[in-house]
Amino acid sequence: MIEARGITKFFSIVNDDRTADGLTAVLSVSIGIGAGKIVSILGPSGCGKSTFLEILAGLQAPTEGKVLIDGVTVLEPLPSTRREMEEYRRKYQFLSPLANGMFRDRPKHDIAMIFQDYAVFPWMTVLQNVTFALKLRGVARAERASRAMPFLKNVGLGDSLSKYPSQLSGGMRQRLALARALAVEPRIILMDEPFAAVDTITRERLQDDLLRLWNATGITIVLVTHDTDEAVYLSDEVIVFSPPPGSVRNVFPVASPRPRRRSDPEHADLKGRIEALFKYDIDHESEYSI
């Protein structure tokens, strides 16, 4: 169970002429994501959905509000007063506030994350990428390879163990990222536009792979995307973000049972409603900006 309570993220910017500026990336987002669900966060580009996902992962501290995963706070919000800020700085002087600690590998939460541009490590082989993730989760050295193998086989990388990511295609790299995330057996996987950089056919295959693996494990998946098709096909619930600053515009439950067909008329109807919402928002926004 992931619970976001009034998440706001504000970035302060110092311009070249020393004047201060600000940008509200996420504005007061409160959502709850049930265990074992697939939930998509859909929105126009620049609406703060990636920032929101990083806050869920604990990679950024929210300006206000907090994220609870099974009742445990992910990251304290940034302090608001100057004195508290000084304390916060002193506390983290030699470490980034997102750090897990100096010497001991220990994840703060049972989360895995997949990024758009396949953040698999190019200096590690396919197998090493997965065993490295297992090492960070405290799996003993002797067990790592045998734990990694079924997941690599499952995504069709069983024969490319000693290849480097630069020798793989984009789709295979993303499969490796998927295998690496699943191998640590997390309860939650956060995905930031995971299939945006691959071609349509590969994307559809990856989506089906994901559904198959989700079926087998029952983990919670939070998926950020700008692809309406993808959101409707995969999710139990589509959360639509408004144009910046990002906040929850609408929540659409997708009730149709799995396995789903891509050409389901019910989906087409839902897609039409979501896209109409986008169109309205964009038209509405341009009235203001002109």
Add this chain to the structure above:
Amino acid sequence: MDGYGTKGWRLLLREAGYFLRNALGSIFSLEFVTVFIPLLLLWEFLPRLGVVPKALVPPLSTVAAAFWELLTERHLLTHIGHSMGKFLLGLGIAVATAIPIGILMGWNMAIRKRALPLFQLLAPVPPPAWVPITIILFGVGLPMQTFLIFIGAFYPILFNTYQAIKDTEPRYLASARVFGASELTLILHVYIWHAIGAIIMSVKTGVAMGLVMLVIAEMYGGRTGIGYLLVEAKDFFQIPVMVVCMAVLGVIGWFLIEVLKFAELKLSVWKIGR
């Protein structure tokens, strides 16, 4: 035990073979030999035919004779050994200090803000300007020479390492952090590997600067080394000896750069095939 030993030797031999093939490949390529041999012939025959004054430009054969004389009668190999010893000591100290400091500064902003300005103020001092004060502090001898080589190699390695570590792709750090990586693991498995090419490149620059300082250091003090031979040859106006010394320095520099290139090849195998 015997089997293992043989296997180790065989592996070493094979790697040495790879190294030689890599290093000598570019010199003994057909393309380069067709340029190099005519150049050597010009060097030999232009002075002999009187096109350039023979007293100032010694032909190749004279230089070769001087090389043989230095080798057999004036302990050239000992001089080379002494120079290399000092050089590797100075460079080793520079590598062993500059890389860790560079990594710390690139990794952490709080350390960077406290340490970087100091190095930025000291680095622009041209390394040869350290010679007088070093002679007064350390006297004339090994410590002074080692220190001068260290000073020459330190800053290029430091700044390039720091820059490369600082520019580590944030998404790699983020993905390792979500899996639970501690800062030490991030340094050992993410930062260093991401920067490895730039770090080796910085050591190459360090080698070049260190060689400059080696010659300067040996010109100013000591009774051994290539730089010393060079100055001595100047005093006796032995141009062939000077040419031999320059050629020896060139070959040493070339050899060290080739060693580093080989190390890069071995360490960043993952970049090949991109």
